[in-house]
Amino acid sequence: DIQMTQSPSTLSASVGDRVTITCRASQSIRHWLAWYQQKPGKAPKLLIYKASSLQDGVPSRFSGSGSGTEFTLTIRGLQPDDFATYFCQQYDTYSVTFGRGTKVEVK
Amino acid sequence: EGQLLQSGGGLVRPGGSLRLSCAASGFTFSSYAMTWVRQTPGKGLEWVSYINAGGGSTFYTDSVKGRFTSSRDNFKNILYLQMNGLRVDDTAIYYCVGGSIDPWGQGALVTVSS
Secondary structure, three states, X not given: OOOEEEEOOEEEEOOOOEEEEEEEEOOOOOOOEEEEEEOOOOOOEEEEEOXXXXXXXXXXXXXXXXXXXXXXXXXXXXXXXXXXXXXXXXXXXXXOEEOOOEEEEEO | OOEEEEEOOEEEOOOOOEEEEEEEEOOOHHHOOEEEEEEEOOOEEEEEEEEOOOOOOEEEOHHHOOOEEEEEEXXXXXXXXXXXXXXXXXXXXXXXXXXXXXXXXXXXXXXXXX
């Protein structure tokens, strides 16, 4: 299985901040990486697919970058609605795997 | 916009069975492979099963092989997960996912407890 290592596990930030979350794959997944936002009691919501493509309807303050084994999710100008948990997921294989998540909390 | 509506979760005794359903709308279901994922506080998000678009190929994580069966009805646009021999550690929220990434169902809580 491809292991996904996500960091940090918790991030304290303020409204307006620039936030960066990193995900590392145990082997190359080319660009087959997705980022999700999840709020309590809800299903994950797709933000970014193919490492850097913005899902329809997702604000442009979210962006993704990277390829191979190193990937980054950036939120520019954090908004109150963005305090949530974020996950990365590789889908280079049918047996998808996920990072353990990053909780973005109020500083 | 594609949507997935899940049903069938609940409380079951160890060794019992449960069937989850996932009804698709707003996209060409028969053209999409489908994935089942589960989530627990301890293990996080975990892949459970994959079924190809036609339903002829299925794959499972090792811990559910021989106990869970994924199937689909491409005429009714419904995906199923039949879960037999349920164990306490199968307790989780189960999600169906279109393809591998989107859309996601709303989730179904499966609790296995005596």
